[in-house]
Amino acid sequence: MTMHAVSDEQLIEWVANGDSSCLGTLFERHHRRVYQFCLQMTRNPASAEDVVQEVFIKVLRKAGSFRNTGSFRAWLFNIARNATLDHIRKDKSQPGPLPQDDYSESLMVDHRTAEQSAAGQERMGTLQKALATLPAHFQEVIWLGRFEFDSFRDLGQALDCKAGTARVRMHRAMQQLNLAFTELNGAPFDA
Amino acid sequence: MPDKNTPSLPFESGDANEQKLWAALAGLPRTEPSTRLRQGFYDQLEHAGAEHWSGRLRKWLGLGSNSGWLTAAACVLLGFGTAQLLGEPRAPESDRLAALEQSVATLNRELVLDRLRADAPGTRLQGVYQASGFAQDDAEIVQALLQRATQDRAASVRSAAIDALGPQLGSAAVGNELMDLLEHTDSPIVQLALVDLVLRNGNRQQLALLVKLADEQRLHPDLATHVQNSIRSDAI
Numbered sequence: 541m542t543m544h545a546v547s548d549e550q551l552i553e554w555v556a557n558g559d560s561s562c563l564g565t566l567f568e569r570h571h572r573r574v575y576q577f578c579l580q581m582t583r584n585p586a587s588a589e590d591v592v593q594e595v596f597i598k599v600l601r602k603a604g605s606f607r608n609t610g611s612f613r614a615w616l617f618n619i620a621r622n623a624t625l626d627h628i629r630k631d632k633s634q635p636g637p638l639p640q641d642d643y644s645e646s647l648m649v650d651h652r653t654a655e656q657s658a659a660g661q662e663r664m665g666t667l668q669k670a671l672a673t674l675p676a677h678f679q680e681v682i683w684l685g686r687f688e689f690d691s692f693r694d695l696g697q698a699l700d701c702k703a704g705t706a707r708v709r710m711h712r713a714m715q716q717l718n719l720a721f722t723e724l725n726g727a728p729f730d731a
Numbered sequence: 732m733p734d735k736n737t738p739s740l741p742f743e744s745g746d747a748n749e750q751k752l753w754a755a756l757a758g759l760p761r762t763e764p765s766t767r768l769r770q771g772f773y774d775q776l777e778h779a780g781a782e783h784w785s786g787r788l789r790k791w792l793g794l795g796s797n798s799g800w801l802t803a804a805a806c807v808l809l810g811f812g813t814a815q816l817l818g819e820p821r822a823p824e825s826d827r828l829a830a831l832e833q834s835v836a837t838l839n840r841e842l843v844l845d846r847l848r849a850d851a852p853g854t855r856l857q858g859v860y861q862a863s864g865f866a867q868d869d870a871e872i873v874q875a876l877l878q879r880a881t882q883d884r885a886a887s888v889r890s891a892a893i894d895a896l897g898p899q900l901g902s903a904a905v906g907n908e909l910m911d912l913l914e915h916t917d918s919p920i921v922q923l924a925l926v927d928l929v930l931r932n933g934n935r936q937q938l939a940l941l942v943k944l945a946d947e948q949r950l951h952p953d954l955a956t957h958v959q960n961s962i963r964s965d966a967i
Contacts, residue, residue, distance in 0.1 A: 560776065567772055575764040589768040593775055600779055667755055673860055675894055686756045690738040701931070704961055708927055710740070712890075714749045715920065719887040721752060723853035728748040729755065 548612035556603035563603075567596050570613070573688060574620045580683050581624045582631075583672060591627050595620045614697035617688060621680055621698060628676060663725065670721040678713035685710050840865060840872070847875045852885040859888060863895040873899060881912050889916075890924040900932045910937055914944065919951040926954050930961050938962070 548569065554562045571592055578588035578595075598619050606615055671679060681699065685706075689695040692703035692710075699706055722728045742753040843865060846858025859879055865872045879892035893912075899905040913925040929941045942962055945955040 560779070563776060564773070567769075567776075571768065571772070572764065575768065576761050579762060585762070585765070589764055589771065592764065592768060593772050596772055597775055597779055600776070664755065664758055667752065668759055671756075671759070673857060675860055675863055675891070677894070682756065685740040686753070687737050687739065687761075690740055692740065695740065702961065704957065705927070705930060707743070708923070708957060711744060712923055712927060714744060714746075714753065716887070716891065717752055718746070718749050720856065722748075723856060729751045730748075 548616075549606075549608055552599070552603050552606050552612055555600060556606065560600055563596065563600050566599065566612075566616075570616060571596070574616065577617065577620060577680075577683055577688070578624050580671075581676060581679060582627060587627060587631065591620070591623050595623050598623065610697045611694055613688070614694040617684060617698040618700060621684075621700075624680075625676060663729070666725045667721055667729070670717055670724050673720050673724075674713065674716055677709070678716050681706065681709045681713045682717060840869065843872065844875060847872075847879060852883075852888055855879065855883065855885070855888045856891055859891040859895050873905065877905065877908050881908060886918045886920045889918070889921050893921065893924040893928060897928050897932055900928060900937070901934060906934075906937065910940055913941070914949070919954070922951055922954055926950065926958060930958070 546565075548566060551562045551566050555566070574595055575588055575592045578591045579585060582588050582591065595616070599616065602619065606612065671682065674682075681695070684698055685695055689698065692706045695710075696703040696706040699709070701709070718728065737757070739757075742750055744750065744753075839861075843858055843861045846854050847862060849855050849858065859876065862872050862876055873896070876892045876896050879888055880896060881889070883889045883892065893909065896905050896909065900909060909925060909928070913922065913929070916922060916925075926941065929937050933941065941958055944950050945958040948955060950958065
């Protein structure tokens with residue numbers, strides 16, 4: 541059996557039983573996405589990397605508390621979310637800079653869909669900036685809902701709330717993003 | 732390379748601009764971590780593994796019950812020694828740094844208060860977002876946020892100010908003002924912010940008032956249903 545065939549839930553159970561080497565596989569599977577989430581929240585690459593390391597060490601220490609009632613990813617992002625919020629609270633005097641206006645094409649990844657390709661660089665920069673100006677609880681729901689989860693149940697588990705609450709929060713977060721974007725752009729988003 | 736298999740929630744809003752924003756979010760840059768992260772993690776994992784084994788060894792040797800005071804004593808001695816060696820030469824530098832940090836914090840606070848009083852709603856909104864970081868221990872900022880939450884002419888600013896005041900919902904001054912606002916506001920966006928806040932952080936009394944307003948149809952119908960469903964699923 542290769543490691544690819546082993547589920548995250550099985551791996552974390554082995555970690556809980558004392559095989560910490562399985563944590564390496566979980567790290568390789570998930571660290572990029574956890575990092576991207578932490579980076580969005582902290583806006584500081586060095587801080588985001590520190591938080592990611594902390595997250596996976598917490599996973600090692602808390603492995604025994606994982607219950608198979610939900611997905612490992614939701615549990616992992618719940619740890620990541622709490623660690624990031626702790627970091628932001630402790631480091632509130634030195635928030636990372638907002639994304640710069642000179643949004644570079646080179647930063648954009650090559651998997652954009654047709655809609656995003658049509659959107660101008662400047663407008664994408666404004667969108668990135670608008671997202672960064674939102675409070676943490678709105679940024680996290682948008683990021684996790686857009687990039688990490690396809691059900692409100694998992695999203696709610698990651699955010700420590702019920703699926704219905706996650707749904708309402710997402711609705712509000714998108715309203716606020718729309719307002720923030722319109723304020724910064726001088727006009728609503730028009731793809 | 733970024734992972735192309737990105738899961739995403741179905742977008743549920745009927746607002747065309749929000750739908751376009753949701754689609755556009757997929758194009759945001761997904762920066763890759765540096766190689767330092769992987770190296771750092773495996774170093775920490777090795778260290779954590781060693782700690783794990785040393786913990787087992789201590790337990791096996793019967794030192795478990797002594798570990799607390801032994802560790803504390805060692806830390807005190809180590810701390811004392813380190814302070815003797817490094818303390819004096821570093822003090823002036825750390826004082827200057829502390830003074831500088833204090834000045835920056837004061838300037839930031841003034842900037843936030845200025846923004847909260849600005850004419851442009853966009854600037855006030857920015858002020859509200861920045862004020863969230865100060866609101867926990869600054870009465871003047873809490874007061875300015877309350878004013879935005881209850882009196883601002885832009886619903887978006889009122890809604891954002893309510894969110895920023897969320898952690899203070901338990902304090903009588905803020906809690907009473909916000910619950911009073913919930914009873915009297917007609918704006919669905921403001922109601923939505925307050926309902927979300929009370930469901931998350933409200934005490935028993937505030938939740939009771941929320942249910943009463945929902946039962947009496949004094950909230951937007953969708954919100955009243957959401958309140959009733961949330962409270963019912965909590966009760967189950």
